[in-house]
Amino acid sequence: MPLSEYEQRVLNELERDLGTDPKLKNAMRRGRRSGVRLVLAGIGILVGLGIVLTGVMTQVWLTGILGFALMVVSALWALSDGSAGQKKPVAGPQAKKKGPQGKKGLMNRLEERFERRRERGDL
Secondary structure, X not given: OOOOHHHHHHHHHHHHXXXXXXXXXXXXXXXXXXXXXXXXXXXXXXXXXXXXXXXHHHOOHHHHHHHHHHHHHHHHHHHOOOOOOXXXXXXXXXXXXXXXXXXXXXXHHHHHHHHHHHHHOOX
16 A cells, blocks of 8 residues: 555655664664684584583583583674774763754654644544
């Protein structure tokens, strides 16, 4: 079912507003993982599995736990983006100030539109 003109306009505004949100961009950004990192993590998982099996066969539970821990750490390392040790730029005190236009957030604008529509009886 095609969108009405109003729905299409609201959708375009939402897309535009979401595209300018820096927090969302950082959250959605996903860098390419290097092949070497994935191969090394795969080897770590296989070695961990081997240690778990050795622990099961020798009935040494500590060995099995260490092997499982190696598997989990390897998988998490493969899935991480590698920026854990990098410092992110810290915004200064002016970063939180609003511009001279008095920019409003997305939620504030949506609430205002909702109130206007409710007052007009469009709901």
